[in-house]
Amino acid sequence: MDTRKLKYFLAVVDHGGFNRAAEHLLIAQPSLSQTIAGLEKELGVPLFHRIGRRAVLSDAGKELVGPARVVMRDLDAAQSAVQSLRGIRSGRLDIITMPSPGIEPLTSMISDFTLSYPSVRLNVSAAFTPEEVVESVRSGSTEIGLAGSPTAIRVPGVEVLELERQPLILIVNPHADAFGNVKAIQREDLGGHRLIASQRGSLMRGLVDEALASGINAEIVVEVAHRTSILPLVLAGVGHAVMPSSWAPTAHRAGLRTLLIEPVSQLEVAILSRKEGLTPAARAFLKVAEQHVTAKPAAVAAGET
Numbered sequence: 323m324d325t326r327k328l329k330y331f332l333a334v335v336d337h338g339g340f341n342r343a344a345e346h347l348l349i350a351q352p353s354l355s356q357t358i359a360g361l362e363k364e365l366g367v368p369l370f371h372r373i374g375r376r377a378v379l380s381d382a383g384k385e386l387v388g389p390a391r392v393v394m395r396d397l398d399a400a401q402s403a404v405q406s407l408r409g410i411r412s413g414r415l416d417i418i419t420m421p422s423p424g425i426e427p428l429t430s431m432i433s434d435f436t437l438s439y440p441s442v443r444l445n446v447s448a449a450f451t452p453e454e455v456v457e458s459v460r461s462g463s464t465e466i467g468l469a470g471s472p473t474a475i476r477v478p479g480v481e482v483l484e485l486e487r488q489p490l491i492l493i494v495n496p497h498a499d500a501f502g503n504v505k506a507i508q509r510e511d512l513g514g515h516r517l518i519a520s521q522r523g524s525l526m527r528g529l530v531d532e533a534l535a536s537g538i539n540a541e542i543v544v545e546v547a548h549r550t551s552i553l554p555l556v557l558a559g560v561g562h563a564v565m566p567s568s569w570a571p572t573a574h575r576a577g578l579r580t581l582l583i584e585p586v587s588q589l590e591v592a593i594l595s596r597k598e599g600l601t602p603a604a605r606a607f608l609k610v611a612e613q614h615v616t617a618k619p620a621a622v623a624a625g626e627t
Contacts, residue, residue: 325397327361328390330354331369335387339377391462392599399601414443415603416464418455421448421549423468423591426568427485427614435610442603451523456480459594465604467594470566472525475592483611488566488589490529493552494579497559506582509533516543516561518552525589526564553578 333343334354344351362369369383379387398413419428424446432444447464449455455467456477468485469475475482492507498515501507512533519542520527533540543561546552552563553576566589570580593611595604 325393327357327364328393330357331361331383331386332390332394334358334370334377335379335383339375341375388461395462395465395601396599399599413441413601413603414445415466415601415607417444417446417466417468417607418449418458418464419446419468420450420452420455420470422488422566422568422589423470423485424448425572426488427591427611428468431607431610431614434613435607438610439603439606442606455594459596462596465595465600466607468591469594470525470589470591472528472587472590474590475594477594479597481595481597483593483595483608483615485591485593485611485615488568488591489586490526490564490583490589491567491570491580492583493556493563493565493569493573494581495556495559495562496578498562499579501581504581506584508584509536510538512540512562513538514540516541518542518544518546518555518561518563520549520552521545521547525587526566529564529583529587 330343330347333347334340337343337346340351340354340358344354347354358369365382365386367382368380369386370377371380417428428446432446435442436444447458449458449467449469452469452471452475455469458464459467459480470488474484492512494501495516500515501511509529510533512530517530517540519530522531530540530542534542544555546555549565552565553569553573555561556563556573556578557576564583567580568591573580593608595608600608
């Protein structure tokens with residue numbers, strides 16, 4: 323088995339079929355099909371079920387995806403290690419992040435990283451649960467993952483570096499700001515207000531649901547899956563929003579006020595990586611993350627920029 327066959331196999335997986343994979347690889351589709359057929363013959367099992375024009379992974383194909391990604395990642399690491407001896411700082415780094423850590427601390431870390439390694443291309447993909455981040459890092463789909471959780475993240479076989487704690491804040495609707503000259507509110511102060519809420523399962527939605535369950539008379543007026551919609555909705559006067567403090571600087575630049583919600587609930591933010599076999603770019607990014615930890619206080623105050 324050679325790495326070219328694994329590269330072609332992953333292209334079919336990532337592009338959802340042979341035609342698009344062939345276009346991406348800049349090769350003829352029959353040549354790609356022949357290579358995959360050779361790989362299947364070599365392994366003695368079918369890797370795809372051909373259903374019309376679609377290629378659906380077989381059980382054997384699903385098992386091969388993770389190891390194939392690790393092999394290709396290790397090859398990239400070997401090439402990057404040799405290149406680094408010649409002073410070349412190029413390559414690509416794949417990162418996956420949940421929404422709030424993707425605003426901060428990822429923005430600050432990417433800013434610092436690109437100053438030192440301007441030729442490294444970063445590819446940032448999205449996840450919405452810690453489990454998605456863990457699976458992506460474990461499978462080799464990405465090298466670096468950022469996750470946020472109500473409790474500290476502990477994952478066997480995965481390196482976890484705790485970055486910061488982000489307390490939950492209220493981003494205040496400027497058309498319904500009845501909170502007075504304060505910097506913090508109690509949860510019961512949400513009573514009588516209209517709220518923009520993220521979907522169930524997040525720490526933010528959990529706080530809102532707990533408040534409603536305790537008898538606080540607040541109203542969820544919009545439930546939002548895409549959190550990029552939240553600040554525009556607040557600006558438009560639709561409602562207030564409960565979010566981690568990573569959103570505070572952006573909210574302030576938009577002219578919005580933020581208030582700490584007490585008792586405080588905190589999002590535990592961590593960076594995840596494989597324990598070994600990282601590319602030089604990934605190792606360099608982890609050093610930037612370590613510097614972020616030493617430069618940042620353990621708890622980020624609401625409104626901190």
